Amino acid sequence: MNTQIYLDNINKAAKLIQEADYILVGAGAGLSATGGLNYGDSQLFKKWFPKLSEFDIDTIGEAISFYWNVDDSHRRSFWAYWANHINKIRYESPALKPYLELFEVLKNKNHFIITTNVDGQFIKAGFNKENIFAPQGDYGLFQCDKPCSDELYDNKVFVDKMIVNMDTDKFEVLEQDIPYCPKCGSYMSKNLRVDDTFVEAPHMIKQKDYTDFVNNSMDGKLVLIELGVGFNTPGIIRWPFERITMKHPDAVLIRLNMDYPEVDKQIIHKSLCFDTDIMDIITDIKNMQYK
Structure with a gap:
């Protein structure tokens, strides 16, 4: 043009x-x-997540795919990524x-x-x-992973706690800092449209x-x-x-x-x-x- x-x-x-x-x-x-x-910006990713470059992950988009699903074998590293991702994008980034x-x-x-x-x-x-x-959801909210109700929870306190106490060398949060649903005791999850469990x-x-x-x-x-x-x-x-x-x-x-x-x-x-x-x-x- x-x-x-x-x-x-x-x-x-x-x-x-x-x-x-x-x-x-x-x-x-x-x-x-x-x-x-920009989730495809490798320089931004390296600045925010230098540790993950060691795992041959180059962008936020790749990291989201890598840490999209969770099970007990890597729950602590899963939350280490997502706590930092949410904090950087939802809380630290200005308008x-x-x-x-x-x-x-x-x-x-x-x-x-x-x-x-x-x-x-x-x-x-x-x-x-x-x-x-x-x-499609909100990075500032958590939900029960079952879910046991339609309730959503502001997540800043959970995110801050995981980040402050996390083991940066292992890139893992503490077991006791993993968020649990206050209603039923199951795990919390991101409030994002992933599957039919999305609130x-x-x-x-x-x-x-x-x-x-x-x-x-x-x-x-x-x-x-x-x-x-x-x-x-x-x-x-x-x-x-x-x-x-x-x-x-x-x-x-x-x-x-x-x-x-x-x-x-x-x-x-x-x-x-x-x-x-x-x-x-x-x-x-x-x-x-x-x-």
Whole structure:
């Protein structure tokens, strides 16, 4: 895309957002990655987890796969990884620039957010949690691994305890620091959508708000802003956003995606697509709005 076409599209996007009655945001991993939380960044991984480089693990993405499942043979090292992963991403990482810039773009607009991200960045950037539907879980929460109930537990105290007491040479937490469910005594687990044990009910309460927002938008101008959503879970945001755009009488889809910017051919005339850095695009839209 040449510079003039890019600037014209930025101007169009800013104008569409300014004139919209409703703005629906869909955010995937690409939004956090453009702000620095890139699970494929080997340098970031080496900085955060130097010990794990000895195990021929090179990225956060590889580490997640390596430590995805747990059993008694490696439970202490499993929690050593996840306590540090959660602490770095959910607690130590500040609000990232693309989220802060997006907040400036949308703060005075009627908006709702659906995200597959579990890192809490929207809350850190100042967005109202009442306007966020996060169906995939939250790094800041634990659940019973059975589960024995739909209760979720803030996990910072558990995470801090595991990290403070862990054996860094062996990369293991203490046996007594492994978190247990306070209701039934079984192990705790991450509150992430992994299988049918995922405690989704507290998150899915927001599904009605999401549906209502879309339905209410039918009487006005709707702009859908899709940010860094690929094909890991396209059925949550990517495909529904295309269907909404197709069926809505006055909707435009703004898709920001460096790898997969294309849209269904049936909605090309109702879409604006960008394939450059997401953070730069959001910043340029914000700057255009404030000209």
